[in-house]
Amino acid sequence: MLLSVENLEVKYGNIQPLHGISFHVNEGEIVTLIGANGAGKTTSLYSICRLAPPEAPRVIAGDIKFRGESILKTRPSDVVKKLKMALVPEGRHIFGNLTVMENLELATYSRERDADLKTEYQRIFDLFPRLHERRKQRSESLSGGEQQMLAVGRAMMTGCNFLLLDEPSMGLAPRLKYDLFRTLKKLNEEGMTILLVEQNAHLALHLAHRGYVLDTGKLAAAGSSKDLLGNPDVKKAYLGG
Amino acid sequence: MLATIIQNLINALQWGSFYALIALGYTLVYGVLTLINFAHGDIFMVGAYIAFFVATFFLTTAELPGWAALALTIPLTMILTSMVGVALERVAYRPLRRKGANRLYVVITALMCGLILENANLALLGASRKAFPPMITEHVYNIGGVIFTDLKIAVIVTTILAFFVLHKIVTKTRVGMAMRAISYDKFAVPLMGIPMDNIIVITFVLGSGMAGLAGIMFAMSYPILEPYMGALIGWKAFIAAVVGGIGDIRGAFLGGFLLGAVEILVVAFFPSTFRDLIAFTVLLVILAFRPTGLFGVAKTTKI
Numbered sequence: 435m436l437l438s439v440e441n442l443e444v445k446y447g448n449i450q451p452l453h454g455i456s457f458h459v460n461e462g463e464i465v466t467l468i469g470a471n472g473a474g475k476t477t478s479l480y481s482i483c484r485l486a487p488p489e490a491p492r493v494i495a496g497d498i499k500f501r502g503e504s505i506l507k508t509r510p511s512d513v514v515k516k517l518k519m520a521l522v523p524e525g526r527h528i529f530g531n532l533t534v535m536e537n538l539e540l541a542t543y544s545r546e547r548d549a550d551l552k553t554e555y556q557r558i559f560d561l562f563p564r565l566h567e568r569r570k571q572r573s574e575s576l577s578g579g580e581q582q583m584l585a586v587g588r589a590m591m592t593g594c595n596f597l598l599l600d601e602p603s604m605g606l607a608p609r610l611k612y613d614l615f616r617t618l619k620k621l622n623e624e625g626m627t628i629l630l631v632e633q634n635a636h637l638a639l640h641l642a643h644r645g646y647v648l649d650t651g652k653l654a655a656a657g658s659s660k661d662l663l664g665n666p667d668v669k670k671a672y673l674g675g
Numbered sequence: 676m677l678a679t680i681i682q683n684l685i686n687a688l689q690w691g692s693f694y695a696l697i698a699l700g701y702t703l704v705y706g707v708l709t710l711i712n713f714a715h716g717d718i719f720m721v722g723a724y725i726a727f728f729v730a731t732f733f734l735t736t737a738e739l740p741g742w743a744a745l746a747l748t749i750p751l752t753m754i755l756t757s758m759v760g761v762a763l764e765r766v767a768y769r770p771l772r773r774k775g776a777n778r779l780y781v782v783i784t785a786l787m788c789g790l791i792l793e794n795a796n797l798a799l800l801g802a803s804r805k806a807f808p809p810m811i812t813e814h815v816y817n818i819g820g821v822i823f824t825d826l827k828i829a830v831i832v833t834t835i836l837a838f839f840v841l842h843k844i845v846t847k848t849r850v851g852m853a854m855r856a857i858s859y860d861k862f863a864v865p866l867m868g869i870p871m872d873n874i875i876v877i878t879f880v881l882g883s884g885m886a887g888l889a890g891i892m893f894a895m896s897y898p899i900l901e902p903y904m905g906a907l908i909g910w911k912a913f914i915a916a917v918v919g920g921i922g923d924i925r926g927a928f929l930g931g932f933l934l935g936a937v938e939i940l941v942v943a944f945f946p947s948t949f950r951d952l953i954a955f956t957v958l959l960v961i962l963a964f965r966p967t968g969l970f971g972v973a974k975t976t977k978i
Binding site: 483485486509510511512514515520521523527528529530531532536539540541542543544545588589592 | 860
């Protein structure tokens with residue numbers, strides 16, 4: 435087991451968005467967390483990434499383990515540097531005042547200087563040719579779809595082998611959505627473990643191996659994507675009948 | 676006529692150098708933390724005092740020749756002043772940041788830190804002024820009616836060099852890139868594997884180092900030190916940074932020289948008591964027309 439979240443309860447001030455949820459991700463898997471707004475999906479990702487206050491939810495019970503060891507004391511930058519997990523946050527959060535290339539370069543901050551970065555930049559540009567065309571532009575001038583590509587490319591440049599994505603399809607035109615999900619599938623086939631948070635449950639379950647359904651901070655259902663897609667309750671609540 | 680213009684230009688550049696160097700520290704910290712570090716003027720004062728003690732030690736205790744003392748005093752003062760800036764960050768600002776304190780409290784804390792530095796100085800060293808020991812003999816030159824000293828030229832050249840080094844760091848290195856990234860989106864920086872606190876510490880090192888450099892050169896040019904020497908010049912440098920467009924180092928640098936030039940020009944034509952009145956009126960007019968400063972583009976880019 436690569437990552438396991440065990441009976442996690444967290445609080446932001448007096449609000450408790452997670453009431454003891456458990457899930458795990460194995461190496462090489464695509465796992466998805468689905469559920470309505472406020473179900474605790476983003477909170478789960480922020481907890482795993484150990485974001486610093488005031489963004490970080492405070493863990494009051496339970497544990498998060500990486501390869502069996504608790505990571506509750508790990509610094510957020512070490513989640514990237516040592517555990518090789520990278521988050522593509524909701525809303526992209528690219529650095530608009532830097533060029534596309536600078537965004538990608540910055541993501542290599544914690545890596546060895548002698549790493550073979552050239553091939554990796556090339557790999558990003560092969561996956562997202564638009565980024566190559568625009569590599570010298572300030573990234574705030576990119577379209578929404580291009581910004582999402584940059585956010586994914588940037589996360590990959592951290593040298594991660596575990597990608598966490600928060601609503602990557604939000605605001606994308608349908609074609610771009612499918613392109614992005616095809617890219618995620620390809621990355622997974624090349625060995626990338628993926629934890630995907632999505633509101634578009636259909637799309638997510640068709641990509642993922644397994645899924646968890648969250649409902650107001652609790653686990654409502656879990657299982658293989660196939661089972662969840664066939665589950666009448668899940669169908670009714672999250673897949674539009 | 677030409678001689679008068681050049682004379683005033685040299686004076687303006689020299690006087691503006693101090694504002695420019697101090698303004699850089701304001702703008703760096705603001706860019707990274709959106710914090711107006713009101714203690715920064717007093718860090719400049721501490722820099723001048725550190726230079727005083729370091730120079731005195733090298734000249735009298737170690738009995739080094741003046742040039743050697745100067746060569747050692749400059750880097751040592753910059754390092755020690757940086758440490759004061761970093762200590763302030765550790766003790767005062769970081770705990771507030773950890774707790775997610777409102778910006779108002781952080782600014783008040785900065786003001787208090789400045790007062791503490793001034794009054795600690797007063798308590799430890801007394802109210803008497805200190806005379807800065809001369810390390811080098813100044814030479815006065817007169818070329819075609821323009822009178823200047825080698826020290827004046829050295830101040831201007833050093834300031835410009837320091838700016839270019841800083842500019843290189845901010846635009847070309849990964850640390851500089853991280854500083855600019857923080858100013859745009861603080862949330863995403865740790866997600867890139869960048870330890871935020873390290874970048875903040877480096878920012879304080881750079882900003883306070885510049886203030887330390889300004890401190891030595893100021894003490895050499897006007898060799899009387901007193902605990903409140905940083906207050907007014909700090910406020911003025913802050914205004915220079917805002918007029919230049921706070922958050923942008925080019926703005927701070929040019930804003931500093933602009934303020935220096937305005938002050939020198941006023942004194943050239945009016946009684947010197949008019950200096951601050953007219954200088955600040957001019958700056959007010961500039962801000963009325965460009966509220967984000969000369970280089971400021973509202974909220975899109977900082978540093």
